[in-house]
Amino acid sequence: MIKVENLYVKYGGITAVRDVSFEVEEGKIIALIGNNGAGKTSTLKTISGLVKPDKGRIYFEGNDITGMKPHEIVKKGIVHIPEGRHIFPNLTVKENLIMSSSSRNVTKSRFHEEMNKALQSFKVLKERENQLAGTLSGGEQQMLAIVRGMLQAPKLLMLDEPSMGLAPLVVEEVFRIIKDINNNGTTILVVEQNAQVALSAADYGYVMEVGEIILHDDAKLLLTNPQVKKIYLGENDD
Numbered sequence: 001m002i003k004v005e006n007l008y009v010k011y012g013g014i015t016a017v018r019d020v021s022f023e024v025e026e027g028k029i030i031a032l033i034g035n036n037g038a039g040k041t042s043t044l045k046t047i048s049g050l051v052k053p054d055k056g057r058i059y060f061e062g063n064d065i066t067g068m069k070p071h072e073i074v075k076k077g078i079v080h081i082p083e084g085r086h087i088f089p090n091l092t093v094k095e096n097l098i099m100s101s102s103s104r105n106v107t108k109s110r111f112h113e114e115m116n117k118a119l120q121s122f123k124v125l126k127e128r129e130n131q132l133a134g135t136l137s138g139g140e141q142q143m144l145a146i147v148r149g150m151l152q153a154p155k156l157l158m159l160d161e162p163s164m165g166l167a168p169l170v171v172e173e174v175f176r177i178i179k180d181i182n183n184n185g186t187t188i189l190v191v192e193q194n195a196q197v198a199l200s201a202a203d204y205g206y207v208m209e210v211g212e213i214i215l216h217d218d219a220k221l222l223l224t225n226p227q228v229k230k231i232y233l234g235e236n237d238d
């Protein structure tokens, strides 16, 4: 579905992403894991058109989308849920969801139908539909960001650090939701520092370190890989 080829991203003199290549197969969950500053966010931002690559190409469903504008990329079916969720704190839950209708080519009534259906499956949000989004808990805000993303009808949903700042049980809940979305047919690319939870949910994983992909494998195999266990899971074999 997505093919990233030899991607480079530079900010002034700093190379944040160096010769990164990877693929996301349709229907799968792909995890991109790595520590702070590894270049994961820059990679996602380049796919969604927020950052221009210095070199390299990005293909989506066989078409070259490198350098396209963010709104054109959303229209193609790639939706990016950024780190920190970027919800509008002074708008209600419902108003936040309505904001996502601008990228859709559907009637108002159809959008409202979809929104109400989405809210039915997220009872927590339904109960809080008139509450200001800034007063939601971290987990509820992450759910809101996910529902808002889904209302843009993505073929590929990209999530940046969905576990950030959440308690372990809430992280599990968020990843259960991500798995459900995937089971319903949406392909997922998830960026995470929390390697354990991301690789447990994913089919395939890539490990990024200082701008480069240093390792990639079946996600379950990465979970037992000694290097991953030592650096990202805080476990030692001995």
Ligand code: ATP
Residues within 6 Å of the ligand: 011, 014, 015, 016, 034, 035, 036, 037, 038, 039, 040, 041, 042, 043, 083, 193
């Ligand atoms: P995190 O999980 O902390 O977001 P990351 O793996 O997503 O880390 P990036 O945010 O992509 O990493 O950052 C990669 C490198 O690029 C870092 O050294 C960062 O300081 C630098 N960087 C990111 N954005 C900018 C920017 N707008 N201007 C200058 N440097 C930047």
